[in-house]
Amino acid sequence: AEVASIGGFVRQYQIEVSPVKMRAADVSLAEVMEAVKAANLNVGGKVIEENGMEFVVRGIGLVNSTADLEQIALKADSGTPVYLRDIATIQIGGDFRRGSLDIDGREVVGGIVVMRTGENAMEVIRRVKERIEQITPGLPPGITIKPFYDRSDLITRTINTLRHALIEEILLVTLAHVVFLFHFRSILIVTIPLPLSILVSFILMRWFGISSNIMSLSGIAIAIGVLVDAGIVMTENVIRHCERAEAEKGGPLDAAERLRVTYEAARQVGRPIFFAMAIIILAFVPVFSLGGQEGKLFHPLAFTKTFACLGATLLAVTLVPVLCSLLVKGPFHSEEDNRVMRVLLRIYDPVLDWALRHRAAVLAGAALLLASAFLIAFGLPRPATRAIEEAGFPRLAKAVSGIGSEFMPTLNEGSLLFMPVLLPSTSLTEVKRIMSWQDRVIRAVPEVESVGGKLGRAETATDPAPVEMIETTIMLKPEKEWRAGMTRQKLVAELTEKLTQVPGYVPGFLQPIENRILMISTGIRAQLGVKILGDDLNALQAKAYEVERVVRTVPGATGVAPSRIQAKPYLEIEVDRTAMARFGLSARDVLDVVETGLGGMNLSTTIEGRQRFPIQVRFERDDRDDIERVGEALVRAPDGRQVPLGEITAIRRVIGPSEIASENGRLRVFVQANVQDRDLGSFVREVRDRIAAEIALPPGMTIEYSGQFENQIRAERTLRLIVPTVLGIIFVLLYIVYRSAKEAAHVILAVPFALSGSVFLQYLLGYNFSVAVWVGYISLFGIAIQTGVVMVVYLEELLEKKKAERGAAFNREDLIRAVKDGARLRLRPKVMTVATTIASLLPIMWSTRTGAEVMKPLAAPVIGGSISSLIHILIVTPVLFAWLRERELKKPAQPTAV
Structure with missing residues (x-):
């Protein structure tokens, strides 16, 4: 259905304007934007007939290089043109990105093959491999295509x-x-x-x-x-x-x-x-x-x-x-x-x-x-087992509590998926550094064949992952090649111990297919999710931390982590309408400087053969990456005056939500947990009991439970109804046989x-x-x-x-x-x-x-x-x-x- 690109950069023509040079040349940011747009286009002039022949009229003005951009004229002063190169540095760089891919600690470029629903996985993978073999001879020297996760x-x-x-x-x-x-x-x-x-x-x-x-x-x-x-x-x-x-x-x-x-x-x-x-x-x-x-x-x-x-x-x-x-x-x-x-x-x-x-x-x-x-x-019955346990016989209580329950026994996929989420305030650069470090640590374990780490989102609408989310696919060697006495549980414990050095890092291991099924069916990347619903994000976040503390104390809980939605730093630039009015400025005039000058805006696209690359305009790095200097950015007023951004806006640092999730019209946060050395059914029951006893909910706030056990409960409910019915039908058949x-x-x-x-x-x-x-x-x-x-x-x-x-x-x-x-x-x-x-x-x-x-x-x-x-x-x-x-x-x- 799709191949989603991840890693590396998309080539981009970057025009970094200097506010100082713009002021000296009396050029506004809006004039630069209009000039760039007007300088990159092709047009058609229909046709001209001559001597019985028809000539298609084509006007060519597309930009093909940085030299073409440098030659863009912004204005002419007394017959002397002001070129774009006079006020800006023009270069080729990488476009803004929100994802990265890493193999064994080294950054790579990759593609995630998304299979269409209902297709045969083996056939799709076979056809993909055939196509890779076809294009491999045409790759540039030094570039190879290798799968880092192959389900076949x-x-x-x-x-x-x-x-x-x-x-x-x-x-x-x-x-x-x-x-x-x-x-x-x-x-x-x-x-x-x-x-x-x-x-x-x-x-x-x-x-x-x-x-x-x-x-x-x-x-x-x-x-x-x-x-x-x-x-x-x-x-x-x-x-x-x-x-x-x-x-x-x-x-x-x-x-x-x-x-x-x-x-x-x-x-x-x-x-x-x-x-x-x-x-x-x-x-x-x-x-x-x-x-x-x-x-x-x-x-x-x-x-x-x-x-x-x-x-x-x-x-x-x-x-x-x-x-x-x-x-x-x-x-x-x-x-x-x-x-x-x-x-x-x-x-x-x-x-x-x-x-x-x-x-x-x-x-x-x-x-x-x-x-x-x-x-x-x-x-x-549970009251009886609880009484036995309180009487000082925990082993006896466990022995008479019945056989545990779970949705399905876990298929050993021969791989692990490690999916930690860092604090929302962590930058892409820092997450990338941490991911490379953790991949090298994991790769050093003898049982590991290869490690593929992905942070953030791939270039697809089907991957909404935030930058702080890391997905690490760990391919394991055959178990006969493992160290003597090593088991899957011991391996996970060893990896967990090695990866607990990062603040806010909650190691939790599942398997790739298991994790995807959980995320698709429940929206939560763990076996159990405690969903807290209400109308106030701050109150929900505080309650999530309370629930986290309770769940951590339940025996068998591992990888317990709340969704941290209220910890994203924001730099808010709010327009001052009274101050703007004194200079005759509109909110659009001011916010264009924020959107384009600080953030950078892709204004046009170059066409080079079969490829297309964006053209971006923004301020120079020193003028856009220093928060203390943001207020010094200049906004040109209609009368030609250059007004500092700080005089017509309120600039402040605030903490806000990294995401806003809702369910059935209500805001939602959750606490996720996996289960280790215990059955899922009894774990969920104990979590329910403990939360009901220890967590007080204010009016308007409710708690719901989601995860793998939902499938288990639904299946048991169906079987309770159908199995007796079928046994009844069998009895009728036997009665017909024996009369x-x-x-x-x-x-x-x-x-x-x-x-x-x-x-x-x-x-x-x-x-x-x-x-x-x-x-x-x-x-x-x-x-x-x-x-x-x-x-x-x-x-x-x-x-x-x-x-x-x-x-x-x-x-x-x-x-x-x-x-x-x-x-x-x-x-x-x-x-x-x-x-x-x-x-x-x-x-x-x-x-x-x-x-x-x-x-x-x-x-x-x-x-x-x-x-x-x-x-x-x-x-x-x-x-x-x-x-x-x-x-x-x-x-x-x-x-x-x-």
């Missing part, structure tokens, strides 16, 4: 992380399949649909215009276990039926028999698989409801996971049965022949027997597990038990609640319900079979036997499902590559929930099923009408 490297590293994870996941899933089935041809039944499902996702991504990035590929990565699960259930059921049919026949099955058995096995689980996959897809609907920044982040993930699941569902009920009929051939091995399954059965059988005999203890233990998970996740509210409730109980395992693992790994974690929990909903659906199908099938065998003699012992047999049959597919789910996510958990820190909180709830879901499905579900069916047995039979 980060994008490439994150995509490579996902690519490696996907390959490792497929290999581990295949290995898990081999271990549990020990049937090598069946490997193809799972591995063939897997890449096809991923291919479906990529095709639909292209169709819907979704690019490959860390979030879209993460959707596929966390879905790998689900993609193979349907195939595993189908394949395992076919193999088990073939094992049983072969055992009953006493010999191998022929092709027709194998096809019949495959059809029966596929028909048995096809419907529940389809419904279970539909529930998995439906369970992810809450992610589509997210709006704002969180929606932009997770919608691609939700789309790609849904696309892959749609492909897997269709393939599971179409391609997988066909592959089973072709590839599932003898010899078959029973579960007892598989060493892994033999060990698992030896463990599972006695545990299930004990659980069915001690149902009350099992259900009580499950309830206790749920309560413990709830306590760990959300903690005790029983009890059965539907029985299956949906798998969700809270699965979530308990997620909470425990999340707590052990130290992950805060974030939108990423909640998406992981949502992803778990469907998986937990899917396994419950298939387990109940097995239990119902064995129960009906046992009833058919026993008839009216069916009793409690038969019920328990049927439950044991059904649960035992579900052991292998359930363990395989959990094993493949965990195997598919382990590469993410052990990855240390770029982007893994965002994916791990997504994967952790699924892994923890899969483990607790395994226990629930294999132990608690049979117990609940047996308990419900036993109650039905105890009911008296309904009398039959005769």
Whole structure:
């Protein structure tokens, strides 16, 4: 969209007039200005025809050099011209600037490439690099173009992380399949649909215009276990039926028999698989409801996971049965022949027997597990934790306060952004000196690859930064090249210690993309902003300093800084209308001297080929840069007298605002802060409480809070509404499948038990609640319900079979036997499902590559929930099923009408 220039100077023709020489030549500043404007122009005289030809008349009077400017005649006195060179020094210099760029402590000239909204970053960067290669041969000797911040490297590293994870996941899933089935041809039944499902996702991504990035590929990565699960259930059921049919026949099955058995096995689980996959897809609907920044982040993930699941569902009920009929051939091995399954059965059988005999203890233990998970996740009410802390047990209070919260885990970008703001009174020259010093200090740290510092604004309307604001982009070396024991936190601490020598300097480190997102979404360059709104800037500034003192005392606060808007020095030159009237002067006459003579005004522009350069008129440096001599500047009156500026104006130094910010029609200041070694959610709550208790607000002044946590609160509010709604819809679907509210409730109980395992693992790994974690929990909903659906199908099938065998003699012992047999049959597919789910996510958990820190909180709830879901499905579900069916047995039979 734009390339904004920064650094260096724009070439300028500078005419520095001498007030003394002007007075001697009896020339006014207004006459100089008019003469310069009149001496630099071209005109057209239409055309002249001669001998059948047409001549275009062109009048040329443009200035091309300083010599042309020197020859400008201001007046003629008795035939003697007064030239501009007689009263002024004419030179080429640099135009007024409000920004500078520095690389590793040396000033450079640069350009900031601004990408158009909706464009593909990698494509834009590639095209920019191609264009740079094209223009490089034409650069003057000694000039090179080098990027100091290139986002494509980060994008490439994150995509490579996902690519490696996907390959490792497929290999581990295949290995898990081999271990549990020990049937090598069946490997193809799972591995063939897997890449096809991923291919479906990529095709639909292209169709819907979704690019490959860390979030879209993460959707596929966390879905790998689900993609193979349907195939595993189908394949395992076919193999088990073939094992049983072969055992009953006493010999191998022929092709027709194998096809019949495959059809029966596929028909048995096809419907529940389809419904279970539909529930998995439906369970992810809450992610589509997210709006704002969180929606932009997770919608691609939700789309790609849904696309892959749609492909897997269709393939599971179409391609997988066909592959089973072709590839599932003898010899078959029973579960007892598989060493892994033999060990698992030896463990599972006695545990299930004990659980069915001690149902009350099992259900009580499950309830206790749920309560413990709830306590760990959300903690005790805040008054209770506060009372425990005040009683002298701060560690206990922290332990029972629940898991912390944040908007999103931080992506390690491989770079830092250091963005201090100096006092508003600091000049550009001084800020530039400080920036060069700090860049050299930062560059000397061994872990730093390069440092790019920018002060003030670039030449663009999209960058309103003041001169006192420094933006330093620190590119870090790969972590394998860091000093032994060095971490990111230690590096930031070391840099902070080195950079605290400047008065008013508040070091605060974020990352480039993180910082830009914060500034765009909240207008504040930190994780938390306390906004103070009112009608009096002085009162607001004083209150901001009070808030700053309170926020600094909150544990975890770092980079606390108020917006210093009331500290900009002004030199006010106010016209004295009575004094001006005595000399016949107007405010325009006087203020022209201020605007042009002191400040300098660009009056015209030279055209030199394809370039254009301004022409500026101003006083000589000695007459404009000494505040004490400003009053000596002369203003020419209509009668020719030269009047000192100090006689017709009031000149004074005052302190005023460096900027005036408003929000909703009210003036605004803010205090910003970042959070370190603590979760953002609890930090914001404590800041709110402390400010409410310690800061008294006068009438008309209010405090609001802004920052990253706003996205978190909005996402949580949306999920609180949508998640229960979706669970209700899933319950209705289950009711349609089972035609029983009890059965539907029985299956949906798998969700809270699965979530308990997620909470425990999340707590052990130290992950805060974030939108990423909640998406992981949502992803778990469907998986937990899917396994419950298939387990109940097995239990119902064995129960009906046992009833058919026993008839009216069916009793409690038969019920328990049927439950044991059904649960035992579900052991292998359930363990395989959990094993493949965990195997598919382990590469993410052990990855240390770029982007893994965002994916791990997504994967952790699924892994923890899969483990607790395994226990629930294999132990608690049979117990609940047996308990419900036993109650039905105890009911008296309904009398039959005769």
